[in-house]
Amino acid sequence: MREHSGLTVADAGKEFGADRTRISNIEAGRVGVSADRIRALAAIYAYPDSAHVETLARMTEERGKGWWEEYRGTLSTGALDLAELEHHAARITVLQVVYIPGLLQTEEYARALFGQTVPELPPLDVQRRVSFRMQRKRVIERNPATPCKFVIHEAALRMIFPGRDGQRRQLERLVEMSEHDGVTLHVIPFAAGAFPGANSSLTYASGPIPKLDTVSLDTAHGSVLLDAESHLENYRSILLRTLRISLAPSESRDFIRNTLKQL
Structure with missing residues (x-):
């Protein structure tokens, strides 16, 4: 989503209110991310594929419960x-x-x-x-x-x-x-x-x-x-x-x- 928007990791961090390390860790899957944060990032990136965003958001609800x-x-x-x-x-x-x-x-x-x-x-x-x-x-x-x-x-x-x-x-x-x-x-x-x-x-x-x-x-x-x-x-x-x-x-x-x- 970030790459689609053309933003750098540093720019994304500023918009999201986090440092670039946090953004990198989210993208690499090293830390969890909530449905609200997925939607917030998608909004920052003006990402147009709502089906993709909502599918990812639903998956967070099951994380850690399998x-x-x-x-x-x-x-x-x-x-x-x-x-x-x-x-x-x-x-x-x-x-x-x-x-x-x-x-x-x-x-x-x-x-x-x-x-x-x-x-x-x-x-x-x-x-x-x-x-x-x-x-x-x-x-x-x-x-x-x-x-x-x-x-x-x-x-x-x-x-x-x-x-x-x-x-x-x-x-x-x-x-x-x-x-x-x-x-x-x-x-x-x-x-x-x-x-x-x-x-x-x-x-x-x-x-x-x-x-x-x-x-x-x-x-x-x-x-x-x-x-x-x-x-x-x-x-x-x-x-x-x-x-x-x-x-x-x-x-x-x-x-x-x-x-x-x-x-």
Whole structure:
């Protein structure tokens, strides 16, 4: 909003009655901001998009009240941000190549996955992360569920993890969830060949309004959130192209069932 107005951080601080550090901290998300202050800043900036302003104002009312807050101080900020992002999203699209998406994982699969963390996690920390991941499924289980589209590569289906029986139970869960209201599941078979984003594990969260769309990238160091339009456009293109080469939902379900038979 400030950039749209052409004001500098120092100018904004003077108009708002705060120093430039305060403005910078608000913009970087290092400090909270109330609905009244969002509206006040928008007025100072003569920002014309009232829908954007009011959506942000409504979000402040829920700040600090989500279920994920019970994990604050014990899990990374990135993990909490991802749960909050999923909670507020109007739609969620996930691309996973090597692992089953977190929202579709069985508890057994998640536990084995966190057991592979380097450095190795103590049992209590593994349990805390598993519990957190299972609670993230609320976005699918609530009524109405958040519409979720999952694009999963065959590599994730073929990896024997955690063990043959565990992978079989995980694939059975995928078949079950593929018939769940609000869930659309696509498989990219090996036969599709190379595709853009093959090295990506990402979640595209469509916000209540397009200006609040956000991409979460899953990296070895945790989640990274991106919201610049240039980044969003790139990842929208990646998802569109992966969907073009993936199997339709009914074909994907049959593909998973056939994979199950081969285990």
